[in-house]
Amino acid sequence: MADDIAPEPEGEALPPSGSQVAAILMMLLGEDEAAKVLSRLDPDEVQHLGGAMFGVANISEPEIEGVLDTFVERARVRTTLGFGVDRQIKGMMHKALGQEKADKVLQRITPVKHVNALENLKWMDAGTIASLVEHEHPQIAALVLAHLEPQIAADVLQLLPEDKQADLVYRVATMGPVPETALAELEDLMNRPTKSVPTGAATRRGGAGEAAKIVTSSRKAAEQRIIKALQKLDKTLARTIEEEMFVFDNLMGVDEKNLGTLLRAVDNDTLVVALKGADEKLRQKIFGCMSSRAAQSIQDEIADRGPMRLAEVQEAQKTMLATARKLAAEGAINLGGKGDDYV
Template sequence: MSLRSGTQKAAALMLALNDDIASALFARMHEDEIRDLSGAMATLGNVSSEEVEALCAEFVGTIGQTGNIKGSWETTERMLLKTLPRERVTQIMEEIRGPAGRTMWDKLGNVNEAVLANYLKNEYPQTVAVVLTKVKPDHAARVLALLPETTAMEVVMRMLRMETVQKEALDGVERTLKAEFMSNLARAQRRDSHEMMAEIFNNLDRNAETRILAALEERSRDAAERIRALMFTFDDLLRVSPAGIPVLLRAVPKDKLALALKGASEPLRDLFLTNMSERAGKLLKDDIAGLGPVRLRDVDEAQAMVVLAAKELSAQGQISMNEDRDEEMIG
């Protein structure tokens, strides 16, 4: 069918995305948006691959061509107030300013302890003591352990001597946290649009990725280059440190690894084989040889699974990536 309305285009784009990415996008939408988009998806019918690729190119091109804009909390809140009740706007603004939670202290409980400790180490010990009495004990313990020793001891002594905190003092700490820490944290967590598109491109099959990037390059070379630089491809596994390869091997099913390496360069195959026992390496070679002709789409999907596993392990700190790419090794 021909995609005419914006809702139809959005529906087609959602259906073309990886399920995990589509689910993450749905989670950020309002109930009305989800209902409208779901209805369009259910009634969309068949959309040709050419139309999908053209839609993706249009979407990427639009992002790349966007002129300078300036957003702020104030302008966002003002626009929301034109269409939504004040209570709903207040709730939305609180949600986007920081981690989830009904109260400020709930929100702090969802902040990574290293991030919270890094902020609190520059605050007065009395303020830190108040904060740590308001969050859950296990979270407070992790934060306390990351504070400088002299600061931690001062905070502990103040917590031991602390009586009921006056409401005015508590309100003052809460206002400071809202104005400084939570708003800065939310700004730091906002994603660049090029990063978002790089993640989407990582989930496209090889042919679609090549075509859409080529089309984008014609319209905005800068945007295409930024996205390409941010993308994590199967060849980027050459940047995994030697100690990380055995960890990655344990996280990937053997049949998927064999399929992924079927279409890999020799350096990439060697990277995995040299980190396996002689017997395991021989079995993997036999598995690869035994696959026979395979569809490019199946290889792409297997490689995407290995890349996703590597990214998750890297985010968890279980493997590390070398910063510089070895361009000559990529086949």
């Protein structure tokens, strides 16, 4: 009887993910070809793809065929318009204008690329970057910080002398368009200890927002020290960076006890206007810190106000955040410390 029982049908295997497809294709390439592909990826992409390659070591032949079919199908809808574009444009110009005239035109219109240096930063740890920029001109060091991820930039900042940290944050915050001379100097600096890596598009960085991210990613003690030093350099800029560091939506991360203390320090009119443009989840969290009667009163006032100018709402939110920062500085509330740090 046992032989008459049909086996349970196996469930259909899930199709491979995008990472698995890429990993399988990489495993099918020769070592040199695979190395060329990896050299064009960012560090986190190399790590992710490498892990996926270990995970597809026991792939079946039908699965490989399915991956190849998928690759061929996708490749058919892609064009080669962007490949070798520099060489193609140069060839057309030479044929149309002659080499001498074409070279002069190309010199004016060809985008200047200073991306090798910036790409190199992705492959360095904080200690290496800090030792690299420690004795360079502060503007070059600031340019490097502005092109790092905020957490890495904060780690680099902590490794640099304390008396330089506030100045560097100030330079990041006030950074405008970067001149070619600075980019050339940066490229020269990066090329000293490292080899060039594949190019990509360079972007403009810097500004109060970038500076705020770097300071926010630092430890609380360093954050407070840097802000105090910035206030001596430029009070207006220091206030702008502080505003960027803690925005109204960040109140979602404040617990009910501290939020309740803040609400008691803010007058009702400011609260009503500030909540007029707040996210609904944040509104409900704030209402949850009040008595039901007080919450209903605030909701009724919000409804009665009707449409309001965005500038009024933003000003009320800034006022409320200024009160929050003041209470935090006095130790009355905790806005969310880092690690074992408290305010």
